[in-house]
Amino acid sequence: EPEVTQTPSHQVTQMGQEVILRCVPISNHLYFYWYRQILGQKVEFLVSFYNNEISEKSEIFDDQFSVERPDGSNFTLKIRSTKLEDSAMYFCASSEVPYGPYEQYFGPGTRLTVT
């Protein structure tokens, strides 16, 4: 069964450094999402992406964040200048259809640790 994959599984970076988290969505899916979960807190929506542009973004997704689909398979989340509070588990998800009761398929997550 196709799965969403994410790399790396764990990323450690120093405060102020740029980090890129990578995701490969399921191949026939057209809608892509990033969520994050700070330890002990709920899973929070960051951004949704369709047709090479952002569909919706949350208040968390400020100018330090960007997303890109550089080729036909990868979907990336870039944080330009990491802060300590960016430490979290970042989940990528994809779906065939963005609305209604359609399932979002999640990747295993990337644990980002900012020191």
Next chain:
Amino acid sequence: AQRVTQPEKLLSVFKGAPVELKCNYSYSGSPELFWYVQYSRQRLQLLLRHISRESIKGFTADLNKGETSFHLKKPFAQEEDSAMYYCALSGDQGAQKLVFGQGTRLTINP
């Protein structure tokens, strides 16, 4: 605003006992409600959605619009049900983000 509340962070029951994980939501339109589950060292995966009205692994959930609830139930818990359970909501407009509750860690004791 969209909000999902799961009042219990932890829930522990004995094998064979009934389980109910509570979920309440706040949304002004017609929401789509989901239960996602995360087993130990596995990814988040869909357990069930309200529109399907199906039973998955013995679990059911009924959307009660009057009480704005979507509680997850299973009549007889099994040890393999131990996991983190998240209630989630998506709205009825545009490309839909999921809004998650805090999650409930369910532990089934032998």
